[in-house]
Amino acid sequence: MRICCPYCGDRDLREFVYLGDAAPKRPDPNAPDALEQFTAYVYQRDNTAGAHRDFWYHAAGCHAWLVVTRNTLTHDILAVESAKEVRHETAGR
């Protein structure tokens, strides 16, 4: 498997560390139901068949956290984005 890091280019899987689902967003710790929200954030994960976005860390490269969109059925990598950029874009919306 290969991941095209937006900073370093096309690289072998062994340079990366997998974390998991990129969908959950850290909830507002001051929300009245913060505990419930955090429980979901820490433990609830969808087991997607198809396109799935996960976090990968380019540990043996530029140390960037990436959001990789991957088809869990075909292993095709559909998109690779910098997590920082994704976060800025979401914040802008």
Add this chain to the structure above:
Amino acid sequence: MSALQPFRLPSGGLIDRSRMLRFRFDGDEATGFAGDTLASALLAKGTRIVGRSFKYHRPRGILSAGSEEPNALVELRSDARREPNTKATTIELYEGLEARSQNRWPSLKFDVLAINSLLSPIFVAGFYYKTFMWPSSCWEKLYEPIIRRAAGLGRAAGASDPDRYEHAYAFCDVLVIGAGPAGLAAALVAACSGARVIICDEDFCFGGRLLAERRDMGGTPGHVWTRRVVDELTSLPDVRVMPRTTVFGVYDGGTYGALERVADHLPAPLPYQPRQRLWKIVAKRAVLATGAIERPIVFGGNDRPGIMLASAIRSYINRFAVVPGGRIAIFTNTDDGWHTAFDLAKVGIKVPAIIDSRPAVSPQLAAQASRATRILTGSQVVATKGRNALRAVTVRTPHGTKEIEVDSLGVSGGWDPAVHLCCHRGGRPVWNDAIAAFVPGSLSKGLMVAGAANGMLTLAACLFEGVRVGAEATQAAGFTAKSIDLPKAEDEASAATPLWHVTRSKGKVTRSKGKAFVDFQNDVTADDVALAEREGFRSVEHLKRYTTLGMATDQGKTANVNGLAIVAASTGRSVAETGTTIFRPPYTPVAIGALAGPHRGEGFRPARLTPSHAWAEEQNAVFVETGLWLRAQYFPRTGDRDWLEIVNREVRSVRSAVGFCDVSTLGKIDVQGPDAALFLDRLYINNWSTLAVGKARYGAMLREDGFVMDDGTTSRLSDDRFFMTTTTANAAKVFQHMEFCHQVLWPELDVQFVSVTDQWAQYSVAGPRARDVLAGIVDARFDISNEAFPYLAAAELAALGGIPARVFRISFSGELAYEIAVPARFGDALARTLMEVGARFGIAPYGTETLGVMRIEKGHVAGNEIDGRTTARDLGLAKLMSTRKDYIGRIMSNRSALLDPDRPTLTGFKPADKSARLRAGAHFVPVDGPASADNDQGVMTSVAFSPTLGHWIGLGLLTSGPERIGGRVRAVDPVRNNDVEVEICAPCFVDPQGERLRG
């Protein structure tokens, strides 16, 4: 024909007759030529039996001329280099080669366990499952050893592999897998168009079937054309030509695994040469030109030595100039089988009969056969005779049964495209009625198929398709495909009507006699397949597992399609409806050594050495692995009886005078920026914004689920700069976590950080005389008196005469202590200077054992306690948890279950009987209760013999521990049979008020 090689033709072949090679098979000396395989050399010698079969111990000969071989498996080489189950058909002959037959006792020709063959009515599919069921106590002791001894293949060497293996990486635009006509044509197009090309073939000689056939290509023989193409490819700069290289697997993202047999054709690898090289090839496009594999026909006695694939006979005649016998009949259902008869006639070998199961063949084909050959159409071989090798075949013709004396039989059941690599990423082959075989179905991205692998079974079609697919791959890789000149080749006759199985029940007509093998390597017969079907194993996946069809090391290359067809016939379905199992990597077996590559022994993982490692070695340090690091565990001196004595001495010297310890392995992170303090506030449970410049503080961080992740001290060097430390083990993990927090959670924070673990050498100097020692290290202009530099002070200063240094007054041992850091290149000098300067204060180096003893005496938590299941409250760190800010893990750490007052909490333990030894891992139970799981109240996490107190002490997690101080429990360790009554105490055994460290 010489006496040594009676079956070698006097001329012809692609062997080098000027280079004779000697070899031994089962101890007998023999000769062959350069260019031979072990199989061709054995055939030249006249060897018929090469091995005994897996289950029935039946004599077996050579079936094929390639990597699909199921029968001719031998043990190659000797001693530590002995390699079992090696295919004689793929072993390139070399001078001095030694091989032995396997699975026979006492000898190949007479094998005691051949009696299994007579018992065969009971050795049916599922025999072991049905028979060796009760009593279960016999499974491991009795049944398995007996079965393993009786059934089997070769013996493993049992010694460490003396050879080296390499891993290598390559990148290309077009990878061509297989160097037959289609592969060569594809590679030539891609290479001439300027693409970077890699072309691999498992054979030591390129050409594929062109080497085995007498084909004319525009006026030159096929092998000459091959050589020209290979020469042209080799001359191009961006082409890598890789013979002896099997592409064994297709992986995600256009990655291909290949095994290059660098030195397997030599008696032993040359100095500094690896035996094999495992390649990871990344290709924009790959052209699969793996050809096709001829399949046998299933009939009674079809495994007798002397029965071979018809195409293999052509390989042996035309490539190796060897004939497998003197009277060779052909049993075929294809036109292709007839070509073997024609080629045999050309070299003067008698072909008594061509037995074709089809009722009629084309007159043009029949006209080419020799007049001495009987042509029996609509006929089938129903039985074979011969004790150790073939002597005669019984043929059922429309006009009755005939027996024909032969010493060999060429069998041609049609061709199966080698679709294996198409399946590796989930593709399923599809049935093609026109050629009665599976062809590639959906293909994974970037993979294309050309030639026989795609069901194009004639030479002209292979060349045409090779060029077409090669051009397509070239275009897809971003190049403009150029046209190339192709030699003219005619399409040979290739009609076929499948005959899967010569069945037994034909009314009064002679029945097929004897076992009819489907899978030769696993000894699976047509009856086994039929029985499995009757017992309900109708799905091909069930059938495969129940009968073991196709589960041998050859993955059923010559067996699967016949097996499927037999099931299809008995269930009244078509083969297409029956479906197929798919193939997994590797295409052919790959040695574990090659997969491991250089990652063995010391190369398994790198060792990280601290800057003063050489100095510690000079001090006779004993080292311990902590992660990748090697750390000094203790420093033995002459006369020391055991490690405990050494550690006691080291502890006493720190507590009474001064000692120093290398702590360079701690993770060190330089955190800078206007938001550095805010960032740390969010990472840690405690506050950093309130930390004054020039001060150090202990901190702990949680994971988001509320459990403790790591701890360490961090110092504030300036308003916007912190020097943070982590534990040795978690350094990489914490850094990664910080990157996550910064990039994903709070990218708005203006903070930067970098790991400086390798940049600083750091030593802890501890003991009542620590300040005296340090005064001799730090440059005199800096005041390190207790007033100017109190407990938890931190400063950037200079030492060793102008070397930049950092000093932190922090203590893990509980003594007056400092940690001093210098740039890594001065670490060795600092260690030596500490010894020199400290000599008059009685300094001694200490290792990780002493570090551990002193931290247990002080009740500091370490990895034993921070095990991912403990909260800050469990570890007595509740007072650090800030209530004025949010931090990672805060919300989840307040889950009700984690606030339960009954949770096991950090507590200290002393044995009631002071001479008793404590054991880490012991469980706490009430003094008067049974030692049962119901009574479990926690676990002892760390123990040490305290030389300061003169008895064993322990730290542990005990239910409601802090409220039970003064009480007693038992520490029970059933594993080491230890049951000790212990006194519960506060988790600090030395200087609880902390007077020493402030002194």
